[in-house]
Amino acid sequence: MKKWKKFAALGLAGIMVFSLSACGGGSDTQEAAPAPAPAADETDAADGAPAEETDGGSAQEAKEYEPVTLTFWNGFTSTDGEVLQQIVDDFNASNEWNITIEMDVMPWDTFNEKLPAAIAAGDAPDFVLCSSGYYVPYVEAGSFVDVSEFYDLPGVDKNDFDPNVVDLLYYDDLCVGIPMQMVSHYFYWDKDLYAEAGLDPESPPETWEQVIEYAQILTDKSKNQYGFLVPANNNVTAQYAMYAHGGGYMNEEETQALFNSEANLAAFEDLRTLYDYSPKDSDDNTYISGQLAQFINGPWIINGLRENEINFGVAAVPPCEGNDPGAAVIPVGFSIPKTTSEEHKELVYKFVQYWNTEEICTRWTKECGTPAYLISAQKNFADDPLTSALSEPLAYGHIECKIHGVNPIASETLYPALGEIFADADIKETLDKYNDVMQGILDK
């Protein structure tokens, strides 16, 4: 009898242990549960790599390809993300390699929180989109592989790529990305709100001073209407205010912080003025709500403005009177984490090659407004006023903080500075304080 009790107790304990281990597989707490080994090779064994691989996709003989799923992360949460999804869906439906791309879209903050952990755990996606503002930590950690071999693939014409765009995705000798788009930021205005306020809807401000003047005219808080948008947690508007006055974060070599320059002092005084004409909270919906008369944003908002039937105009952000215009250019590239298997990397190149065709580049430009960087696609927009306006800043723009990354710089200096200045702190003292912080980052 005692023996049976012992066996019963042992059996119960064993059942509890096994049932608990079965519960552990479907965790819904954190998505980045570490895989025991690089998933790509095991996935290949499970999904089946292409049964036969050819040198290019143009083989005449019928080839049988095993179905393969590629995971693709990016931060295109704005309305251009819908267009990107459609293009991915079209590729999934039409490609001859039996590739299915699963696209996972998340805010860039979340992307930059999840991706490093996923790479460290060996659970990273097969490829991602990344922009110049976010590349630096990944380059320093060696997270992305060199993708320069893409340009040597059959069917890829490197000469069709705008060389500036290709070069901007090199960090020293490392080619971290293949171009996906090249954007800047622009001044948008709501023509209907302009007309209602008595302003000429076809004449945007020609100087930064006029932007401020118009913002005051266009603000009517009783109607929930705002003349401008100054987000406290986004670097774009503040950067362009600095550019308008001829200022910026630092020198070109990124060795000396210039955050507390006289130009920036004037810029932040303007920002504090404009903050009175701005909603105090904002998200992507704010830009397409029809309640914002003027704002600075990228071309990704164009699709949303069209969908919401907002009668908008777009132009380069004007500088202060007598100053040269300035702009930030942001190359976005397809990058491949180091955890991606060779087989999947070859298949990723198939999609990237599909993307970098005249047809898709033209479609992307037409639907999202981003300037075309393929020379063969640029000729389709030679007479298009919208694309001309969107291409204009690329001629004089620069990558902001390419060596240190604009994102960490802004997080540690610009955002807290904006918060304090909007809470009526002394602008000079605040800029001096965060200039020291920035110099500390540059000195590391």
Add this chain to the structure above:
Amino acid sequence: MKKGLAKWTGKDRVGYLFIFPGMLILFVFTIIPLVVSFIISLTNLDIFLAWPNMVGLENFKRTMADERVLNAFKNTFYYVVLSVPIQLVAALVLAYWLYKPTVFNKLCRSVFYVPVLCSFTAIGILFNLMLNSTVGYIPFLISKVSGEPVALLAEEKYAMAVIIFISIWKAFGKTLIILVAGINDIPGTYFDASEVDGATKLQQFFHITVPNLLPTINFTLLTTLIGAFQVFDAVYVTTGGGPRYTTETMVQYIYLRGFSAPYELGYASAMCIELFFVIAVIVLFFKGYMERRIQNNM
């Protein structure tokens, strides 16, 4: 009879076998991570898991000089001091009102429990939309009174209060259900006898319900306290720690340091260890106090 730790002999062995799976889980998912976290706090490990260097107590010294750590502790205490008592009192009052098994009471308890089942991400999106100054309904109503909409989550003086409200709204249903169960465990004869003696409802509440509910209150107080000190999702999905770090709590700052550039896991772990000790001291204090109260009540 003296009671000590059961020995690993014949019949006592069975007990150890039964608690073994639970102990294994505790060891693997709590003890080991705690020890590893302490070790990481002594290094400069980053999220890319490059081989780190030992830095000793440098991370801890850095937290003492970091204004944001002090600010985060202050915000966390502010959150705890307000959210825990309000949640408990609200749940206790409603539990006393709704403990009888009528249809109406059961319906109310179910409705109050629904937010507990919802994901905080969904709730955060909901409240962000409702409180948005351009498209939100609440600021629209406020604008009818004050003339202009108020961005409650973007104003320093309102943001933390709103987060506390959202947290209480989401979580008090769970406390309510636990307290209802506790009240239903109180023998009905106590209430009958007090009615015969002429006690009012209020007197019954303070002299019968609350004293008999002390063990349950002790449990909910401690679990709510521990949860409040670790508040993260309420802040992350609504304000992200802003405006101007006025809602940035300890776990929010720890997450930021560990999972955004420059991804300082060592420094974040040091803050985790400090938070652990703060929570441990406070919870042990309350545990001892409540257990003395319960003993005195017996």
